[in-house]
Amino acid sequence: MSELNDAHRSPLVTGDKTLGDVTRDICAPMDARPSGLWWAAFFVSFVALLVGAAAVWYQIATGIGTWGLNKTIGWGFDITNFVFWVGIGHAGTLISAVLFLFRQKWRTAVNRSAEAMTLFAVMCAGIFPLIHMGRTWLAYWMVPYPNTRGSLWVNFKSPLLWDVFAISTYLAISAVFWYVGLIPDLATIRDRSQPGWRKRITSILSLGWDGSARTWHRYETVYMLLAGLATPLVFSVHTIVSMDFATSVIPGWHTTIFPPYFVAGAIFSGLAMVITLMIIARKTMHLEDYVTMKHIERMSLLMLSMGCIVGLAYGTEFFMAAYSGNPYEQFVFKNRALGPMSWAYWTMVTCNVLVPQLLWIKKVRTTLPLVFVIVILVNVGMWFERFVIIVTSLHRDFLPSSWAHYVPTTIEIATFVGSFGLFFTCFLLFCRIAPAIAIAEVKGAAHLKKHASTTTPVEEQAA
Amino acid sequence: MSDRVLLATFEHEDDLLAATEAVRRKGWRILDAFTPYAVHGLDRAMGLKPSRLTWVCFICGMTGALGMLWFEHWTASITWPIDVGGKPWNSLPSDVPVAFEAAVLLAGFGSVFALFGVSRLWPGKKPKVVYPRVTDDRFVLVIDEADAAFDVPSAERFLQEFNVVETAEHTSEEGHYS
Numbered sequence: 001m002s003e004l005n006d007a008h009r010s011p012l013v014t015g016d017k018t019l020g021d022v023t024r025d026i027c028a029p030m031d032a033r034p035s036g037l038w039w040a041a042f043f044v045s046f047v048a049l050l051v052g053a054a055a056v057w058y059q060i061a062t063g064i065g066t067w068g069l070n071k072t073i074g075w076g077f078d079i080t081n082f083v084f085w086v087g088i089g090h091a092g093t094l095i096s097a098v099l100f101l102f103r104q105k106w107r108t109a110v111n112r113s114a115e116a117m118t119l120f121a122v123m124c125a126g127i128f129p130l131i132h133m134g135r136t137w138l139a140y141w142m143v144p145y146p147n148t149r150g151s152l153w154v155n156f157k158s159p160l161l162w163d164v165f166a167i168s169t170y171l172a173i174s175a176v177f178w179y180v181g182l183i184p185d186l187a188t189i190r191d192r193s194q195p196g197w198r199k200r201i202t203s204i205l206s207l208g209w210d211g212s213a214r215t216w217h218r219y220e221t222v223y224m225l226l227a228g229l230a231t232p233l234v235f236s237v238h239t240i241v242s243m244d245f246a247t248s249v250i251p252g253w254h255t256t257i258f259p260p261y262f263v264a265g266a267i268f269s270g271l272a273m274v275i276t277l278m279i280i281a282r283k284t285m286h287l288e289d290y291v292t293m294k295h296i297e298r299m300s301l302l303m304l305s306m307g308c309i310v311g312l313a314y315g316t317e318f319f320m321a322a323y324s325g326n327p328y329e330q331f332v333f334k335n336r337a338l339g340p341m342s343w344a345y346w347t348m349v350t351c352n353v354l355v356p357q358l359l360w361i362k363k364v365r366t367t368l369p370l371v372f373v374i375v376i377l378v379n380v381g382m383w384f385e386r387f388v389i390i391v392t393s394l395h396r397d398f399l400p401s402s403w404a405h406y407v408p409t410t411i412e413i414a415t416f417v418g419s420f421g422l423f424f425t426c427f428l429l430f431c432r433i434a435p436a437i438a439i440a441e442v443k444g445a446a447h448l449k450k451h452a453s454t455t456t457p458v459e460e461q462a463a
Numbered sequence: 464m465s466d467r468v469l470l471a472t473f474e475h476e477d478d479l480l481a482a483t484e485a486v487r488r489k490g491w492r493i494l495d496a497f498t499p500y501a502v503h504g505l506d507r508a509m510g511l512k513p514s515r516l517t518w519v520c521f522i523c524g525m526t527g528a529l530g531m532l533w534f535e536h537w538t539a540s541i542t543w544p545i546d547v548g549g550k551p552w553n554s555l556p557s558d559v560p561v562a563f564e565a566a567v568l569l570a571g572f573g574s575v576f577a578l579f580g581v582s583r584l585w586p587g588k589k590p591k592v593v594y595p596r597v598t599d600d601r602f603v604l605v606i607d608e609a610d611a612a613f614d615v616p617s618a619e620r621f622l623q624e625f626n627v628v629e630t631a632e633h634t635s636e637e638g639h640y641s
Binding site for chain 2: 018019020023144150151152153154155156157158159161162165166169172173176177180183184187188190191192203204205206207208209210211212213214215216217218219220221222225226229230232233236240243440441443444
């Protein structure tokens with residue numbers, strides 16, 4: 001069986017590795033001292049995190065009047081960044097769960113870091129609505145618990161409340177999925193570590209994992225179940241995020257295309273972020289044999305297909321506006337493309353629809369620097385997509401007398417920078433303290449060469 | 464009461480799979496196998512039944528969905544009905560998203576905790592490592608020697624066909640490996 005596969009497929013892991021090599025290579029960055037590049041990146045991220053923390057402290061202490069929002073534009077940077085970060089998280093689940101169900105074995109090289117990315121991105125996303133509530137210290141009012149106000153319950157008919165449940169479930173399930181995937185690898189680290197703090201911590205966290213086939217058998221079942229649960233979950237999360245907009249009666253938001261449009265956009269932006277991180281990780285951590293050009297190429301193709309869906313959605317929105325006969329709807333879209341914020345709209349179209357088309361060319365998607373530039377542009381474009389949807393739909397509403405303009409304040413920008421700081425600080429720490437590639441999954445999926453026998457066949461002949 | 468078991472160590476999953484099947488055909492009892500990753504087909508070779516954890520998942524999911532549907536109905540239309548935009552108090556469609564999330568949350572946590580329970584995994588548990596490299600690059604098959612007809616030297620010779628790299632005998636507590 002495995003010989004047959006070997007003959008017909010290019011290997012998932014290059015460089016003639018044995019099982020032991022896989023363990024050693026993936027654990028190497030954890031054993032080595034961090035490089036200068038890592039320290040530099042960590043320093044920059046940590047400073048950004050501190051800037052963000054200061055901004056968050058200030059705006060919670062002072063109030064959200066420190067933001068550039070006004071009576072007309074009630075959602076700006078906050079919700080843009082919220083949707084941006086939630087969207088980025090979705091590719092992690094796509095890679096770890098959806099590709100698992102489709103038996104795409106190449107996912108094993110990237111799923112661990114993609115799941116970590118999901119976790120950190122959802123954490124970043126959560127910051128924004130929490131602050132936007134105003135009195136953040138009362139955030140627990142979103143939880144339906146018996147209280148002394150009646151009990152007055154939460155409004156289960158509101159998409160904003162659905163969001164609370166969707167995002168917190170998503171964070172919890174992503175964390176569990178990630179941890180369950182880590183358990184066998186933690187055991188591997190435990191067994192190869194010298195006695196010390198690392199061995200102690202991994203001994204606790206690996207839950208006494210011993211590699212028993214009976215446990216593996218149940219583990220595989222549960223992993224499949226989690227993948228099966230996470231797949232509809234990821235679709236539900238961004239569907240619900242889109243309903244925050246779609247169930248309102250604002251022209252430009254009130255449309256049935258939003259759920260699939262948002263989900264495709266989320267996966268698109270997330271894939272761009274995964275590729276960005278993987279290109280950086282494989283270079284800085286020398287994982288070129290595990291994250292091969294084939295992986296980058298396949299993810300690029302997935303991203304390209306998502307980009308085309310997103311492009312189709314942009315076109316459909318304009319068609320629907322024209323076809324609806326609704327003058328307000330038509331005005332919003334004309335204003336989006338030609339109004340005072342048209343620069344944002346065209347940045348979005350260029351980055352999300354036009355630039356990714358270059359990936360049709362094999363030469364482009366196998367040239368790392370070009371792929372890197374494209375994914376960075378997609379990241380930028382997808383941020384602008386949310387900004388365009390939110391701000392251009394709001395800034396010129398039904399009454400021209402209340403038309404307004406939106407400019408983010410320093411505080412809002414600092415919070416956004418801080419969310420990047422949090423994301424990259426977490427990700428850089430993750431690369432140091434946990435195996436960035438799922439060791440056990442790579443071993444199971446890649447058909448590694450047979451061992452050159454190093455031990456004598458039977459050491460104990462006599463019983 | 465103690466039992467003797469034979470530990471056979473292999474370097475490649477194909478050898479382990481072939482040996483497992485052959486040992487089962489010989490009628491020897493396989494107590495367990497230890498592998499660095501999930502070896503596909505090993506469950507079938509060992510004759511393991513499909514896990515019943517899927518049922519745990521299903522029951523937890525249903526509990527989550529139905530429980531949350533009931534809770535939404537109870538809060539929105541029984542204990543304190545509040546008119547929201549003139550919608551009916553017990554409007555089922557608006558209850559679906561949260562009920563779905565509750566189903567996923569409960570099903571996910573339920574199956575993972577059931578896995579920990581059934582496989583006896585808990586924080587700080589001391590692992591029984593049958594062979595030091597079993598979480599790295601070795602595969603170990605644990606064969607029960609309880610059978611009176613079991614003869615260790617001939618079993619070792621038999622396993623040589625499958626490129627066994629090491630065999631060892633262990634004494635194990637009753638039920639330790641199963």
